[in-house]
Amino acid sequence: MRVLSSLLGRPKTLLLASALAGALTLTGCGGSDDEAEGQAQDGGPVSVSVGVIPILDVAPIYLGIEQGFFEKQGLELKMETAQGGAAIVPGVVSGQYQFGFSNTTSLLIAASQNLPLKVVTNGVNSTGEKGKDFGGIVVPQDSPIQTAADLAGKRVAVNTLKNINTTTTNKVVRDAGGDPSQISYTELPFPEIPAAVAGGDVDAGQVVEPFLTIAKQQGMREIASNFAQTDPNLNVGLYFTSQQYAGENAEVVQKFTSAMQESLKYANDNPEEAREVLSTYTEIEPAVQEAVTLPSWPEQIDTASVELLSQLALQDELLDAEPDLTKLLP
Incomplete structure (x- = not known):
């Protein structure tokens, strides 16, 4: 299945699900007709809509479709790309999507606002290797900034304020002795962001792939890997549904979870196939596609790193109170 949105031509579609934070005021669960709830009418596969953004993080789900893992579970996935992550959480809550992908901090913010969400499976993790992760902080080659501590007092570009990229940047700066x-x-x-860094509009920028590779190809230096240095197993993103859908469609949720976990394992075991599938749902340049650093896609959620992100969000005042992770996580 080809997604028409371009990685390089549609900026808003490229925001990590961290862009969700500004749109988490929608309440209630909609979608009651059989098609919206994903109920097969003729004994055929169950059709479900999945809200995603066309970024590297979601390669396993497209790979799983190609490999027939969802078909084997009796599921037909309708991949729906959002104009940015801010639409995905309320889209799942309202029943527009049965499942969605979001970064972990956005889900924590949603849970703290009592939005009825339920994580169903893992999504994407850091590689855990400084300088070899899918997210990092870049500066011009001749910048005096050498370490994360040097970012104090500087202008730093991020894709969304007060979310996972700011909290993890704050963490690595704090750990390096900066304020x-x-x-x-x-x-x-x-x-x-790369152009803003190169042009001096900002002093540094936090980017994810493919923009991390693009920035490096333009001669920029990576001075910190904010995901990997926050936690080597950092759970950056998760797949989720609404509590209502999970309660009414437990079997469908279990089948989706099983197929997704098989897809995550396959992507981890076959990185070149995961790299190749990028061209089926993005328009990433071939040279960049070959050079990008792929994330890690473990099958299991790293609960400790989710707890750490919750604590960081609380420390940075993104949350008024730490959410109940037992209600959010499986």
Whole structure:
């Protein structure tokens, strides 16, 4: 299945699900007709809609479709790309999508606002290797900034304010002996960040692949790997549904979870196939596609790293209170 959105041409579609935080005020669960609830009418496969963004993180689900893992479970996936992650959480809550993908911090923010969500399976993790992860902080080659501590007092671009990329950047700055409260964050779409760094509009930028590779190919230096240095097993993203859908369609949720976990394992075991599938749902340039660093796709959720992200969000005042993870996680 080809998604028409371009990785390089549609900036808002490229925001990690961290862009969700600004749209988490929708309440209630909609979608009661059989088609919306994914009920097969003729004994055929159950059709479910999945809200995603066309980024590297979701390669396993497309690979799983190609490999027939969802078909084997009796599921037919309708992949729906959002104009940015902010639409996915309320889309799942309202019943527009039966499942969705989001970064972990956005789900924590949603849970703290009592939105009725339920994580069903893992999504994407850090590789755990500094300098070899799918997210990092870049500066111009001749910048005086050498370590994360040097970001204090500087202008740093992120794709979304007050979310996973700011909290993890704050963490690595703090750990390096700097004061993250002195950072001036600027919100820019990922595709615009390398140019802003190169042009001096900001002093540094936090980017994810493929923009991390693009920035390096333009001669920029990576001075910190904010995901890997926050936690080597950092759970960056998760797949989820609404509590209502999970309660009414437990068998469908279990089948989706099983197929998704098989897809995650296959992607981890076959990285070149995961790399190749990118061209089926993005328009990433071949040279960049070959060079990008793929994330890690473990089958299981790293609960400890989710708890750490919750604590960091609380420390940075993204949350008023730590959410009940037993209600959010499987």
